[in-house]
Protein backbone atom coordinates (compact mmCIF):
# COMPACT_ATOMS: atom_id res chain seq x y z
CA UNK A 1 0.00 0.00 0.00
CA UNK A 2 1.11 3.52 -0.68
CA UNK A 3 2.30 5.89 1.97
CA UNK A 4 -0.82 7.98 1.36
CA UNK A 5 -3.07 5.21 2.54
CA UNK A 6 -0.96 4.59 5.59
CA UNK A 7 -1.13 8.18 6.67
CA UNK A 8 -4.87 8.25 6.27
CA UNK A 9 -5.29 5.21 8.41
CA UNK A 10 -3.05 6.59 11.03
CA UNK A 11 -5.18 9.65 11.02
CA UNK A 12 -8.33 7.60 11.35
CA UNK A 13 -6.87 5.62 14.20
CA UNK A 14 -6.08 8.77 16.09
CA UNK A 15 -9.69 9.87 15.71
CA UNK A 16 -11.21 6.48 16.36
CA UNK A 17 -12.51 3.99 13.80
CA UNK A 18 -16.02 5.28 13.70
CA UNK A 19 -14.89 8.80 13.04
CA UNK A 20 -16.25 10.04 9.71
CA UNK A 21 -13.73 9.62 6.96
CA UNK A 22 -13.04 12.29 4.23
CA UNK A 23 -13.88 11.56 0.68
CA UNK A 24 -10.94 11.84 -1.77
CA UNK A 25 -12.76 14.59 -3.68
CA UNK A 26 -13.13 16.71 -0.64
CA UNK A 27 -11.04 19.86 -0.87
CA UNK A 28 -12.73 22.03 1.68
CA UNK A 29 -10.58 24.85 2.86
CA UNK A 30 -11.72 24.72 6.42
CA UNK A 31 -10.03 21.39 6.93
CA UNK A 32 -6.86 22.27 5.11
CA UNK A 33 -6.36 25.58 6.81
CA UNK A 34 -6.16 23.87 10.10
CA UNK A 35 -3.27 21.89 11.41
CA UNK A 36 -3.48 18.23 10.31
CA UNK A 37 -4.19 17.08 13.81
CA UNK A 38 -7.17 19.41 14.12
CA UNK A 39 -8.75 18.70 10.74
CA UNK A 40 -12.52 18.62 10.75
CA UNK A 41 -13.77 16.19 8.14
CA UNK A 42 -17.26 15.97 6.74
CA UNK A 43 -19.54 13.20 7.72
CA UNK A 44 -19.50 10.45 5.10
CA UNK A 45 -20.79 6.91 5.40
CA UNK A 46 -17.78 5.22 3.88
CA UNK A 47 -15.58 2.53 5.28
CA UNK A 48 -11.87 2.09 4.74
CA UNK A 49 -10.89 -0.77 2.41
CA UNK A 50 -7.94 -1.44 4.71
CA UNK A 51 -9.98 -1.81 7.86
CA UNK A 52 -10.17 -5.62 7.83
CA UNK A 53 -6.39 -5.85 7.43
CA UNK A 54 -5.71 -3.66 10.40
CA UNK A 55 -5.15 -5.72 13.53
CA UNK A 56 -5.70 -2.82 15.90
CA UNK A 57 -9.18 -2.16 14.52
CA UNK A 58 -11.09 -4.33 16.94
CA UNK A 59 -14.84 -4.02 16.49
CA UNK A 60 -14.47 -2.52 12.98
CA UNK A 61 -17.78 -2.12 11.21
CA UNK A 62 -16.30 -1.63 7.70
CA UNK A 63 -17.02 -4.25 5.04
CA UNK A 64 -15.33 -5.50 1.86
CA UNK A 65 -17.95 -4.00 -0.48
CA UNK A 66 -16.57 -0.49 0.12
CA UNK A 67 -13.10 -1.26 -1.18
CA UNK A 68 -13.59 0.98 -4.22
CA UNK A 69 -13.45 4.16 -2.18
CA UNK A 70 -10.10 5.81 -2.94
CA UNK A 71 -8.07 7.63 -0.32
CA UNK A 72 -7.93 11.39 -0.12
CA UNK A 73 -5.34 12.89 -2.36
CA UNK A 74 -3.34 14.92 -1.52
CA UNK A 75 -3.25 13.60 1.99
CA UNK A 76 -5.15 15.73 4.44
CA UNK A 77 -2.05 16.44 6.47
CA UNK A 78 0.22 17.08 3.47
CA UNK A 79 2.08 20.33 3.06
CA UNK A 80 0.84 20.47 -0.55
CA UNK A 81 -2.77 20.67 0.51
CA UNK A 82 -2.04 23.37 3.06
CA UNK A 83 -0.23 25.49 0.48
CA UNK A 84 -2.72 25.26 -2.37
CA UNK A 85 -5.89 25.63 -0.44
CA UNK A 86 -5.46 29.24 0.50
CA UNK A 87 -8.44 31.27 -0.52
CA UNK A 88 -7.61 33.22 -3.72
CA UNK A 89 -7.75 36.96 -3.46
CA UNK A 90 -10.88 38.32 -5.11
CA UNK A 91 -10.25 41.58 -6.92
CA UNK A 92 -12.66 44.45 -6.63
CA UNK A 93 -14.18 46.08 -9.74
CA UNK A 94 -11.71 48.94 -9.66
CA UNK A 95 -8.79 46.51 -9.67
CA UNK A 96 -10.03 44.57 -12.68
CA UNK A 97 -8.92 45.31 -16.25
CA UNK A 98 -11.55 47.39 -18.06
CA UNK A 99 -13.58 45.55 -20.70
CA UNK A 100 -12.76 46.11 -24.40
CA UNK A 101 -14.74 48.75 -26.28
CA UNK A 102 -18.06 47.65 -27.66
CA UNK A 103 -17.54 46.56 -31.28
CA UNK A 104 -20.77 48.20 -32.39
CA UNK A 105 -21.58 45.34 -34.70
CA UNK A 106 -25.18 46.45 -34.80
CA UNK A 107 -24.40 49.52 -36.91
CA UNK A 108 -22.44 47.58 -39.52
CA UNK A 109 -23.99 46.82 -42.89
CA UNK A 110 -23.01 43.67 -44.78
CA UNK A 111 -20.69 44.38 -47.67
CA UNK A 112 -19.98 47.93 -46.63
CA UNK A 113 -16.41 48.35 -45.53
CA UNK A 114 -15.71 49.97 -42.21
CA UNK A 115 -14.82 53.63 -42.29
CA UNK A 116 -11.82 52.78 -40.17
CA UNK A 117 -10.41 50.80 -43.09
CA UNK A 118 -9.82 47.58 -41.19
CA UNK A 119 -13.02 45.78 -42.02
CA UNK A 120 -12.90 42.17 -43.06
CA UNK A 121 -16.07 42.59 -45.09
CA UNK A 122 -15.85 41.78 -48.78
CA UNK A 123 -15.57 44.84 -51.01
CA UNK A 124 -18.88 45.99 -52.45
CA UNK A 125 -19.61 44.78 -55.94
CA UNK A 126 -20.34 47.32 -58.64
CA UNK A 127 -21.73 47.36 -62.14
CA UNK A 128 -20.16 50.70 -62.96
CA UNK A 129 -17.84 50.47 -65.97
CA UNK A 130 -14.25 51.50 -65.44
CA UNK A 131 -13.66 55.20 -66.00
CA UNK A 132 -12.51 56.14 -69.45
CA UNK A 133 -9.23 58.03 -69.87
CA UNK A 134 -9.92 61.73 -69.52
CA UNK A 135 -8.02 62.58 -72.66
CA UNK A 136 -6.49 60.77 -75.57
CA UNK A 137 -2.78 59.97 -75.55
CA UNK A 138 -0.73 62.68 -77.14
CA UNK A 139 1.50 60.18 -78.85
CA UNK A 140 1.64 60.19 -82.63
CA UNK A 141 2.38 57.49 -85.16
CA UNK A 142 6.02 57.81 -86.02
CA UNK A 143 7.18 57.27 -89.58
CA UNK A 144 8.99 53.99 -90.26
CA UNK A 145 12.62 54.16 -89.19
CA UNK A 146 11.90 56.84 -86.55
CA UNK A 147 11.33 54.80 -83.42
CA UNK A 148 13.08 55.61 -80.14
CA UNK A 149 15.53 52.82 -80.93
CA UNK A 150 16.25 54.34 -84.35
CA UNK A 151 17.00 57.67 -82.64
CA UNK A 152 19.34 55.94 -80.18
CA UNK A 153 21.14 54.30 -83.08
CA UNK A 154 21.40 57.61 -84.97
CA UNK A 155 22.82 59.64 -82.09
CA UNK A 156 25.53 57.06 -81.45
CA UNK A 157 26.35 56.64 -85.14
CA UNK A 158 28.71 59.62 -85.20
CA UNK A 159 26.51 61.61 -87.57
CA UNK A 160 26.64 65.38 -87.07
CA UNK A 161 23.46 66.29 -85.21
CA UNK A 162 24.68 69.67 -83.91
CA UNK A 163 25.27 71.68 -87.04
CA UNK A 164 28.00 73.73 -85.26
CA UNK A 165 31.75 73.27 -85.01
CA UNK A 166 32.06 73.98 -81.28
CA UNK A 167 29.85 74.57 -78.25
CA UNK A 168 28.76 78.20 -77.93
CA UNK A 169 27.51 80.69 -75.39
CA UNK A 170 24.02 81.48 -76.68
CA UNK A 171 21.98 84.48 -75.48
CA UNK A 172 18.14 84.46 -75.91
CA UNK A 173 18.39 86.83 -78.89
CA UNK A 174 20.51 84.31 -80.79
CA UNK A 175 18.34 81.37 -79.70
CA UNK A 176 15.33 83.23 -81.08
CA UNK A 177 16.70 83.18 -84.61
CA UNK A 178 16.64 79.38 -84.75
CA UNK A 179 12.89 78.84 -84.84
CA UNK A 180 12.33 77.23 -88.27
CA UNK A 181 11.63 73.60 -88.82
CA UNK A 182 14.91 73.01 -90.66
CA UNK A 183 16.84 75.10 -88.12
CA UNK A 184 15.29 74.73 -84.67
CA UNK A 185 17.11 75.25 -81.42
CA UNK A 186 15.63 75.05 -77.96
CA UNK A 187 16.95 75.46 -74.46
CA UNK A 188 16.29 72.93 -71.65
CA UNK A 189 17.82 73.39 -68.21
CA UNK A 190 20.35 75.96 -69.46
CA UNK A 191 21.58 73.84 -72.37
CA UNK A 192 20.77 74.65 -75.97
CA UNK A 193 20.00 71.75 -78.33
CA UNK A 194 19.49 71.50 -82.05
CA UNK A 195 16.05 69.85 -82.08
CA UNK A 196 15.69 69.65 -85.87
CA UNK A 197 17.17 66.13 -86.20
CA UNK A 198 14.90 64.89 -83.39
CA UNK A 199 11.64 66.29 -84.76
CA UNK A 200 10.58 63.17 -86.75
CA UNK A 201 11.53 60.97 -83.78
CA UNK A 202 9.50 62.81 -81.15
CA UNK A 203 6.71 60.52 -79.88
CA UNK A 204 4.54 63.57 -79.17
CA UNK A 205 4.81 64.79 -82.74
CA UNK A 206 6.74 67.48 -84.58
CA UNK A 207 4.06 70.10 -84.02
CA UNK A 208 4.27 69.85 -80.23
CA UNK A 209 8.04 69.97 -80.26
CA UNK A 210 8.08 72.99 -82.53
CA UNK A 211 6.24 74.98 -79.82
CA UNK A 212 9.56 75.43 -78.05
CA UNK A 213 11.65 76.18 -81.12
CA UNK A 214 13.75 79.35 -80.69
CA UNK A 215 13.06 79.67 -76.92
CA UNK A 216 13.52 78.16 -73.49
CA UNK A 217 11.35 75.04 -73.33
CA UNK A 218 12.28 73.90 -69.82
CA UNK A 219 8.90 74.69 -68.28
CA UNK A 220 6.76 73.16 -71.04
CA UNK A 221 8.94 70.08 -71.19
CA UNK A 222 8.71 69.51 -67.45
CA UNK A 223 4.95 69.96 -67.41
CA UNK A 224 4.52 67.48 -70.28
CA UNK A 225 6.88 64.66 -69.35
CA UNK A 226 9.24 65.43 -66.54
CA UNK A 227 10.27 61.77 -66.39
CA UNK A 228 12.03 61.98 -69.77
CA UNK A 229 15.80 62.48 -69.58
CA UNK A 230 16.27 65.21 -72.15
CA UNK A 231 19.97 65.60 -71.45
CA UNK A 232 20.57 61.96 -72.33
CA UNK A 233 18.25 61.88 -75.33
CA UNK A 234 19.69 64.98 -77.01
CA UNK A 235 23.32 64.83 -75.88
CA UNK A 236 24.47 64.40 -79.49
CA UNK A 237 22.52 67.55 -80.46
CA UNK A 238 24.05 69.92 -77.89
CA UNK A 239 25.09 73.22 -79.45
CA UNK A 240 25.94 75.33 -76.41
CA UNK A 241 24.76 76.98 -73.20
CA UNK A 242 22.12 79.61 -72.60
CA UNK A 243 23.64 82.84 -71.23
CA UNK A 244 22.09 86.17 -70.28
CA UNK A 245 21.78 88.80 -72.92
CA UNK A 246 25.01 90.87 -73.03
CA UNK A 247 24.43 94.46 -71.94
CA UNK A 248 25.20 96.96 -74.72
Ligand code: HEM
Pocket residue numbers: 136137138139195198202203204205208209211212217220221224225228229230233234
Ligand atom coordinates in the same frame (compact mmCIF):
# COMPACT_ATOMS: atom_id res chain seq x y z
C1 HEM B 1 13.43 68.11 -77.23
C2 HEM B 1 12.82 67.83 -76.12
C3 HEM B 1 11.86 66.66 -75.99
C4 HEM B 1 12.14 65.37 -75.96
C5 HEM B 1 13.53 64.74 -75.96
C6 HEM B 1 10.91 64.68 -75.85
C7 HEM B 1 10.77 63.30 -75.74
C8 HEM B 1 9.58 62.65 -75.60
C9 HEM B 1 9.48 61.27 -75.34
C10 HEM B 1 10.62 60.29 -75.13
C11 HEM B 1 8.17 60.98 -75.29
C12 HEM B 1 7.55 59.62 -74.99
C13 HEM B 1 7.27 59.61 -73.54
C14 HEM B 1 6.70 58.33 -73.09
O1 HEM B 1 6.44 57.42 -73.87
O2 HEM B 1 6.47 58.21 -71.86
C15 HEM B 1 7.46 62.19 -75.54
C16 HEM B 1 6.09 62.26 -75.57
C17 HEM B 1 5.45 63.47 -75.73
N1 HEM B 1 5.98 64.70 -75.81
FE1 HEM B 1 7.92 65.14 -75.87
N2 HEM B 1 9.88 65.55 -75.87
C18 HEM B 1 10.44 66.80 -75.96
C19 HEM B 1 9.77 67.99 -75.97
C20 HEM B 1 8.43 68.13 -75.98
C21 HEM B 1 7.76 69.37 -75.97
C22 HEM B 1 8.44 70.77 -75.94
C23 HEM B 1 6.46 69.10 -75.98
C24 HEM B 1 5.40 70.14 -76.02
C25 HEM B 1 4.29 70.09 -75.34
C26 HEM B 1 6.29 67.67 -75.97
C27 HEM B 1 5.09 66.97 -75.99
C28 HEM B 1 5.00 65.62 -75.91
C29 HEM B 1 3.74 64.93 -75.89
C30 HEM B 1 2.37 65.58 -75.93
C31 HEM B 1 4.04 63.59 -75.75
C32 HEM B 1 3.07 62.44 -75.69
C33 HEM B 1 2.81 62.14 -74.23
C34 HEM B 1 1.88 61.01 -74.07
O3 HEM B 1 0.67 61.24 -74.13
O4 HEM B 1 2.36 59.88 -73.94
N3 HEM B 1 7.52 67.12 -75.98
N4 HEM B 1 8.34 63.20 -75.73
